[in-house]
Amino acid sequence: MAAALGKEKEEEAKRLLSEAERKVRGASSFLGGLFGGSSRLEEACECYARAANMFKMAKNWSGAGNAFCQAARLHLQLQSKHDAASAFVDAGNAFKKADPQEAVTCLLRAIEIYTDMGRFTVAAKHHVAIAEIYEGDLVDVEKAIAHYEQAADYYKGEESNSSANKCLLKVATFAAQLEQFPRAIDIYEQ
Structure with a gap:
């Protein structure tokens, strides 16, 4: 039963992806550019987001992540930074379950947008998410440390001391x- 439902959701997701691609092609054609190209791109964003959610229901995390990335790229094209950043975060969350390195890439893109917008607390939160991926899935303590430090920096700048x-x-x-005791002691003393 669940497998059949997953297959059905995946088919719907693929249908939505091809609909989104048609809308993108239509928006980039000469006539599409003259007559409402941006509204077609907005509709394509919607299709990509719906496809991503269908992939999530089917537990196809890579498919969901890729669809959210497509939506994010279109949002950037439409100059909608907040929506692009949100879509990159959604992509990162989907990829966490399938491809942790790709999750990091998507979250870094979101952080870039959020810092550009001056949203440092949100950026800090996503640095913590990346640090946790390095801590757990990718087992790279040095990179985890770097992201926790960056998050702490952003939080301090926004007066979020706790x-x-x-x-x-x-x-x-x-x-x-890592037996970097002077560094550890210094932090504890602060």
Whole structure:
């Protein structure tokens, strides 16, 4: 039963993807550009987002991540930074379940947009998410430390000191594990 439902959702997702691609092609044609090209791109964004959600229901995390990335790229083309960043975050969350490295890539794109918009608290939150991916899935403590430190920096800049301290405690813990005791002590003393 569940497998049949998943297959059905995946078929619907593929149908939505091809509909989105048709709309993108139509918007980029000469006549499409003259007559409402941007509304077609907005409709294509909707199709990509719906396809991504269908892929999520089918538990096809890579398909969902790719569809959200397509939507994000179109949102950038339409100068809708907030929507693009949100779509990259959705892509990152989908990819976490299938391809942690691709999740990091998507979250970094979102962070780039959020920092450009001056949304440092949101960027910090996503640096923490990346640090957790490096901590758990990709097992790269040095990169986890770097992202926790960046998050702490952004939190401090936005006067979110308790959030900054949580990140710094993670850094201190990892520094101690790596036998970087002076660094760990320095952080604990702060």
